[in-house]
Amino acid sequence: MKTNSTLKMKAENVRVFYGANEAIKGIDMNVYQNEVLAFIGPSGCGKSTFLRCLNRMNDTIDQCRVTGLIELDGQDMYDPRLDVVQLRAQIGMVFQKPNPFPKSIYDNIAYGPKLHGLASKKSELDDIVESSLQKAGLWKEVKDRLDQPGTGLSGGQQQRLCIARTIAVSPEVILMDEPCSALDPIATSIIEELIDELKANYTIVMVTHNMQQAARVSDRTAFFHMGEMIEIGSTTEMFTKPNNKRTEDYITGRYG
């Protein structure tokens, strides 16, 4: 798989502290446009923490301090003058557990565009709702019940609803933290297929505990271990010939 070489995001010497505990210990990383980048690594190694740095979700956690540089399109994301709400529209996030709002399917999607003033008329909003659901591969299944609650959908449908909700505000980057871990294999395959389609228009960074999933959907893979990024590279290379012994031990299911 070839990857685009346009730099989308860049992290330099990123450290994250929860109080005195250093959870991320100086990570450098490039994220390229239109790639799918997967984070793998044992539980507690800092994947979610680092992912949250990429859209400043850590700001919402007390005691959490981030140092180093993170850029989006060459712009410092931690610049105090930056509008965080705007930033989150550029960088969407999908979580492990599907978390639709307790509102109708329509309102779940329309909420973001309304908030960001992306639609002035009802018809424009309708268009955004439809196209977002289309892109998330959910339109056909819900088009006749847009007024019903999003929470009434199946887990896999809910997750696609959350992806549609993320897409609705036209982000450039989509972050996903174990988006399939609560889904069955079929719903998982559908999401994976979706990720494959989405990467034509978005840059995707995802955390997964399912290594075969990383192998199936990502262009590049980064291996995290105890707050460090041990190795990053082409997914094929990573799964056939990793450079680092710790990576190899992890992906082959060995204790180090």
Next chain:
Amino acid sequence: MNKITGHYSHAYDDELNEAVDRLIRMGALVGEQLQDAIKAFIKGDRELASQVIQTDRKVNAQEIDIEEHCLDIIARRQPTAIDLRLIVGVLKSINDVERIGDQAEHIAKQLLDEDCQRPTDAQLEDIDMMGDKVLNMLQQALLSFQRMDPALALDVLKQDRLVDHDYGRILRHNLTYMLEDTRQITRGLHLIWVARALERIGDHAQNICEFSIFITKGRNVSHLTEDEVDAVVHDKV
């Protein structure tokens, strides 16, 4: 011996070790078959030659058995990295081992097919020496696989030149005889075919070594020069 260890699943360790063990066992069987084929040809032992031919069935059965074992591992374990390379290496190696068996059978058939003049002692001596080299290559190739020893594999790759040289020599000698005396053509051809089979076996042993280097070093060395392979084996690239 370099046993595969360290997986959280011991059963997985065992399955991978079993794949290698079965390859080594199949290799040992083919090694015996080859040794018998050479012996039968040199001694003119027709009884032994027919045994060599019958061994083929056992070899084929083992090949299928190993293939199934590997498919099972792929389906259930989804091996990655060195484990994936190991399974691919085993799957490819059994193909070469099986072809070595075919060549051994071919050697044995040279004796059964025709009722021709026996080769001279000097001619048999040539085959005997070449056969020893090839057998040694095969045994070392299997050992390099079993021990995951790329340096030993490299050593075998280097030996192939000697075998090629032997083949060229036997070919030239026999061609000269055949040109001088047309009554020697049948006998000459048999000798050439045997030498050719041995030369091919050397190539198959080489392939097995290349797979063992692929497993340990993660690099496909099949189209590299000897110096380049040397660099891969000694981590100079």
